[in-house]
Amino acid sequence: xxxxxxxxxxxxxxxxxxxxxxxxxxxxxxxxxxxxxxxxxxxxxxxxxxxxxxxxxxxxxxxxxxxxxxxxxxxxxxxxxxxxxxxxxxxxxxxxxxxxxxxxxxxxxxxxxxxxxxxxxxxxxxxxxxxxxxxxxxxxxxxxxxxxxxxxxxxxxxxxxxxxxxxxxxxxxxxxxxxxxxxxxxxxxxxxxxxxxxxxxxxxxxxxxxxxxxxxxxxxxxxxxxxxxxxxxxxxxxxxxxxxxxxxxxxxxxxxxxxxxxxxxxxxxxxxxxxxxxxxxxxxxxxxxxxxxxxxxxxxxxxxxxxxxxxxxxxxxxxxxxxxxxxxxxxxxxxxxxxxxxxxxxxxxxxxxxxxxxxxxxxxxxxxxxxxxxxxxxxxxxxxxxxxxxxxxxxxxxxxxxxxxxxxxxxxxxxxxxxxxxxxxxxxxxxxxxxx
Amino acid sequence: xxxxxxxxxxxxxxxxxxxxxxxxxxxxxxxxxxxxxxxxxxxxxxxxxxxxxxxxxxxxxxxxxxxxxxxxxxxxxxxxxxxxxxxxxxxxxxxxxxxxxxxxxxxxxxxxxxxxxxxxxxxxxxxxxxxxxxxxxxxxxxxxxxxxxxxx
Numbered sequence: 001x002x003x004x005x006x007x008x009x010x011x012x013x014x015x016x017x018x019x020x021x022x023x024x025x026x027x028x029x030x031x032x033x034x035x036x037x038x039x040x041x042x043x044x045x046x047x048x049x050x051x052x053x054x055x056x057x058x059x060x061x062x063x064x065x066x067x068x069x070x071x072x073x074x075x076x077x078x079x080x081x082x083x084x085x086x087x088x089x090x091x092x093x094x095x096x097x098x099x100x101x102x103x104x105x106x107x108x109x110x111x112x113x114x115x116x117x118x119x120x121x122x123x124x125x126x127x128x129x130x131x132x133x134x135x136x137x138x139x140x141x142x143x144x145x146x147x148x149x150x151x152x153x154x155x156x157x158x159x160x161x162x163x164x165x166x167x168x169x170x171x172x173x174x175x176x177x178x179x180x181x182x183x184x185x186x187x188x189x190x191x192x193x194x195x196x197x198x199x200x201x202x203x204x205x206x207x208x209x210x211x212x213x214x215x216x217x218x219x220x221x222x223x224x225x226x227x228x229x230x231x232x233x234x235x236x237x238x239x240x241x242x243x244x245x246x247x248x249x250x251x252x253x254x255x256x257x258x259x260x261x262x263x264x265x266x267x268x269x270x271x272x273x274x275x276x277x278x279x280x281x282x283x284x285x286x287x288x289x290x291x292x293x294x295x296x297x298x299x300x301x302x303x304x305x306x307x308x309x310x311x312x313x314x315x316x317x318x319x320x321x322x323x324x325x326x327x328x329x330x331x332x333x334x335x336x337x338x339x340x341x342x343x344x345x346x347x348x349x350x351x352x353x354x355x356x357x358x359x360x361x362x363x364x365x366x367x368x369x370x371x372x373x374x375x376x377x378x379x380x381x382x383x384x385x386x387x388x389x390x391x392x393x394x395x396x397x398x399x400x401x402x403x404x405x406x407x408x409x410x411x412x413x414x415x416x417x418x419x420x421x422x423x424x425x426x427x428x429x430x431x432x433x434x435x436x
Numbered sequence: 437x438x439x440x441x442x443x444x445x446x447x448x449x450x451x452x453x454x455x456x457x458x459x460x461x462x463x464x465x466x467x468x469x470x471x472x473x474x475x476x477x478x479x480x481x482x483x484x485x486x487x488x489x490x491x492x493x494x495x496x497x498x499x500x501x502x503x504x505x506x507x508x509x510x511x512x513x514x515x516x517x518x519x520x521x522x523x524x525x526x527x528x529x530x531x532x533x534x535x536x537x538x539x540x541x542x543x544x545x546x547x548x549x550x551x552x553x554x555x556x557x558x559x560x561x562x563x564x565x566x567x568x569x570x571x572x573x574x575x576x577x578x579x580x581x582x583x584x585x586x587x588x
Contacts, residue, residue, distance in 0.1 A: 129493040206565055209530060220534075228560040229533065248563050249537045252530040266536065266541075271534055307532060314490070315531055316585070336490075338528045339448055383528055428529070 021219070039377070041078040042164055043233055045102055045131075047087060049124060059122055059149060060115050066153035073193050074170060075331040075393070075415050077320050081105050086166070109137075109425035111160065122146055126156050128163070139164055139373055150195075158434070167390035168344070171227060174432045175386075175395055176210040176219060177406060181424035185312070187221050192388070192431070194406075194420040200234070207232075209252045209428050216435035220253040220261045231263045231315060233278050244279035253297040262296035262305065263284065285320065287321035297342045297349070306330065306340035306349050306367075317351055319367065339384055342367075343391040344433065348374075348411075350394055362396055364411070375413030387411075388432045395419060395429040480507035482517070483545055487581040490527070492538035494546050495506040498583075501541060505585055506550035516588040519543050522568070524577035529564055536561035543583040558588075 027403045046067060047404035051060035071077045083101040102110050113126035117334035121143050128138035136158060144152045153169040170192040178185050182199070187210040190197035201207040205224040212219055219234040226243070231250040233242045244250055248266035251356050253276075260275045260283055268285075275283040287293040292310040299305075305320045314335040321326045331337040336354035343349065348364045348371075355361060360381040365372045379400035386395050391411060398407045398416075406419040406426045421428060482505055485498035494502065509515060521540030522534035540559035548554050568584075571574040 206562075208533075208565075228558075249533075249559070251533045251561075266537060269541075271537065292531070292538065294534045295530050336527060338531045352528060358526060360528065428565075 024216045030287070032037070037251055042076055043106050044071070044077045044084050044242075045080050045086065045105070045107040045110045047082045047110070049112070049126070051116070053117070056115050056117055059146070062149045063115060063124060063153045066150045069173060070154055070157040070193070071160070073409050075162040076161065076165065079107050080118060084110075086110070091350075097111065097129060099129070099131050107131050109164070111138075113157075118143075119383045120146075122152060124152055124283055130161060130425045143378045150346055152175050154392055161390075165390065165392075166432045167392065170388050170393065170434075173389050174216065174435060175406070175419070175429050176212055176432070177429040178210065179422065179424055180207055181422060186424075187219070189219075189243055191421065192348045197420070198220055198414060209430075210436075211253055211255060211261075211430045212432040213255045213258050213278070214433050215258045216432055217258065218261075220255065220263070221233060229261070231261075231265075231276060231280075233261065233276075233280060235278070242278070244276055244280050244282070246282070254298060256296075256298045256302045257304070260302075264292075264294050264296075265273055273305070286320065295339060297340045300346045302340075304367075306342050306373065308338045308340065317349065330365065330367070332369075333363075333372060341385050341387055341394075343387045343411075345391040348391070350387065352383045352385065362394070362413075373412070375409060376416070384428050386429055388431050389434040393431075397427045397429065480504040482508050482585045484582045484584050486578060487539055487583075489524070489577070489581065490535065492542045493533060494542055496542075499546070501545045503550060503580075504554050506547050507550065509547070509552045510554065516556045516558075518588055519557055519559045519571040520566075520586060520588045521559065521563075522566060522580055522584060523564045524580040524584050525564050525567060525572065526577065533561050533563035533565075536563045539581075539583050549554065 011119050014061050029269050048064040049060040051057045051099060057407045068079060083105050083357060085098050085101050087097050097110065109128060110131050111122060111126060111128045113120060114434045115124045122145065125135055126140055129135065140159060142152045142155050157171045158171035170410050171263050173192045174189050175192060176187060178190045182394055183333040185206050185208060186202060187200040187207045188197055189200050200219060201223065203223045203225045207223040210219055210221040217236060219236055222229045223232050223233055229249045229251060231244040231253055244265065246265055246267040251264040253263040255260050256275060260277060262273050262275050264271050265274050270290055273287040273296050274285045277283055286305065289309060289311045294308040298305045303321065303323055305322060306317055308315050309318050309321065315338050317331040317337050317340045317360050318329050318330055320325050330349065332349065338350055341350045345419055348366055350362060350364045352360050352362050360383050361377055362375045362385045363372060364375060379398060381399040382396055384397045393410055394406055395406060395408050404425040404427045406429050407416055408419050409416040461513030483501045485501045486495065519540040522552065523536050537559060540561060544557045544559055547557060567580045569579040
């Protein structure tokens with residue numbers, strides 16, 4: 001498998017991060033990183049940015065810490081301590097980088113640079129080299145305010161990961177979830193690593209099953225503010241909230257595109273899945289079968305929908321082709337399969353199975369029903385899988401420590417760990433795409 | 437305070453029983469009993485119905501209760517009810533939300549078939565969000581798989 005990635009001009013990226021407009025110089029070279037799928041971690045030496053002056057040194061320290069913890073979170077890198085003689089005094093010129101030393105410690109890539117102060121702003125210039133050829137593969141400047149050091153570091157990390165893997169990174173993505181820490185179940189949002197958490201709803205009743213639109217502009221969820229479960233769509237920029245004004249109950253929304261969210265509605269009697277516009281108006285009905293139809297999750301192109309149905313008695317996962325109208329059953333293993341989540345790369349669906357002993361475990365399966373893989377086991381209830389933007393990680397809920405808490409793991413089930421240290425129960429996480 | 441109330445109640449109840457037994461009508465200088473007298477057994481009372489695991493179909497014992505509920509509604513023809521569907525904690529919460537709604541609507545459908553006007557009943561699902569009984573055992577689970585009837 002070859003991953004290739006062009007280096008784009010950094011101008012739009014910096015603007016998209018809402019950093020201050022500043023000097024951006026990116027080289028326009030093309031670079032192709034070749035890695036075998038399933039090969040080990042990427043061996044990287046990351047040097048702390050060079051800095052002169054007390055303020056800049058403090059920035060360099062913080063940028064280094066944020067970059068390291070960010071890259072470490074991805075699980076993609078083996079961060080090798082920089083050899084003492086790795087670079088010359090400036091640390092940012094290819095002539096002064098000691099590639100021999102880098103090769104001898106087993107580094108495949110080297111990243112380093114410098115941070116300076118310009119018109120009160122932080123200006124980070126980074127360079128990444130392929131240590132074998134000694135060739136620069138990324139050269140880019142990131143500018144922002146002093147208060148944006150974390151996002152400046154993450155903008156560099158995003159470029160590095162996307163360059164080396166060809167996939168979107170976690171940097172800039174959000175996780176929305178439910179917590180009962182206030183005494184009521186409300187919706188919260190945080191960065192991919194749990195930082196910057198904020199409460200999104202204050203229904204003081206029940207708010208459940210949050211999910212962000214692909215562009216991050218709208219948050220859809222179910223709440224009981226009206227006394228019964230209704231679909232709410234919150235415009236995050238304007239703060240305006242819309243509800244679906246239909247009788248019956250609404251359950252578990254999933255976005256098809258920025259223009260349509262699907263959810264289960266029962267105003268016609270039976271529970272069916274409908275497409276709803278962000279203004280709360282109904283676009284159309286997509287399922288038609290007696291019994292439960294639930295939990296829509298769409299292929300990246302929006303043409304197919306995975307969902308849960310009780311049409312064959314016990315809950316199983318089905319795939320509906322919205323163009324042909326054909327529905328086929330995906331899961332045959334186990335008698336209680338729910339919570340499908342379609343990977344952003346389109347090839348896999350993660351879901352949960354309730355076992356006979358009461359355990360709930362997370363599985364992945366290819367969309368053609370092949371390659372069934374169990375990711376959790378022997379740890380009570382593991383539920384609500386949701387993919388990272390690059391499809392290489394999964395966030396989920398686990399009760400392995402007693403109360404339900406948020407966990408992350410890689411797509412093969414490795415590296416399972418807590419995401420948030422937060423009181424109360426946390427559940428129903430949903431990972432956004434990388435938000436521009 | 438609580439203790440003295442308890443003592444009063446303790447004295448009052450046997451006194452009432454004695455007075456009731458002799459059938460005398462005398463002024464009794466004692467507080468009213470805290471508990472209202474139970475309704476005559478013949479009058480229908482609104483009650484909850486219970487379900488099997490992962491099922492929304494009406495069991496035999498539920499059918500009897502639903503007939504009582506229908507009779508209650510026919511007697512009190514101005515009343516409206518909310519039927520809440522509930523599930524036990526097992527399984528996943530979104531599916532339980534759907535199952536809870538099916539439980540409530542199956543109960544409603546049964547009542548409609550017994551002649552209750554559908555406009556007088558609304559259904560809402562709470563899934564596994566509002567359990568009645570605490571605990572992770574079959575006893576608690578059986579109590580939590582219910583359609584709960586609430587007078588509006």
